[in-house]
Amino acid sequence: MPETVEHLFFFCTWTSKIWTHPHIRVQILPTSVQRFDAWVAARATDSKESHEFEVIANLLWQIWRQRNNFIFRNHSPDPIQAVEDALAQSRIDKVVDPTPHSFPISSLSPDQRWKPPDKGSLKCNIDGAFQSEGLQGSMACICRNYKGILTDVFTQSFSAQSAFQAELYARNSRFNIDPA
Known part of the structure; x- marks a missing residue:
């Protein structure tokens, strides 16, 4: 599979373990993700998924960090650690600001898109x-x-x-x- 942004975040051997982790269980099929940015935007703007989106955002950040640590520092990616770090950050986020957030795209001005x-x-x-x-x-x-x-x-x-x-x-x- 080519190294696309979708492969990096969802379909790479180690990242797919993150999405199927028992505490995450986000089903991501190659046929359901045509573009990474559209997939993320759909979750960010869905009010039913706003509490889950904070976890998803933290998972994406942990995947990015671990990928860069692998490339620049030769540290092997650890899917379990990525999940634990993302869930810990999400818990901290909820303590700091317990209000669920959604990000309606319609509220963005054309200059922000x-x-x-x-x-x-x-x-x-x-x-x-x-x-x-x-x-x-x-x-x-x-x-x-x-x-x-x-x-x-x-x-x-x-x-x-x-x-x-x-x-x-x-x-x-x-x-x-x-x-x-």
Whole structure:
């Protein structure tokens, strides 16, 4: 299976164990997820799932963290730890703010919604990060086409002295990406 964002978060061998964990039990079928962002938006805007969405959001964050720890630090992903960390964060979130939240897309202004690029173009989001221990920076770039489909991903580690330097490095990087 190709390394798509959907594969990364849902169908990879170790991430599928997260969704079938006895405390999670979210059924995700390859036929039910065409685009990651549409799947997430549907859960975020469904008032019946608002309490579950906070757990889902924390799970997605833990998957992302563990994937990056694997790529940049060679730490093997641990699905059980990801579930435990996500559930713990969700419990903390409920103590801090016990009000369930839903995120109706209609409340977002058009300026706040993601807009696809023109046909034949790509929209790329780039970010830099900094780890003060070891003075290490990293960057990631994701590109989507006019249909919103992920077309390319790029990550890189580098030496950095500050978060500002890491952000500048990411911003000034050049990529050879084919929009076709």
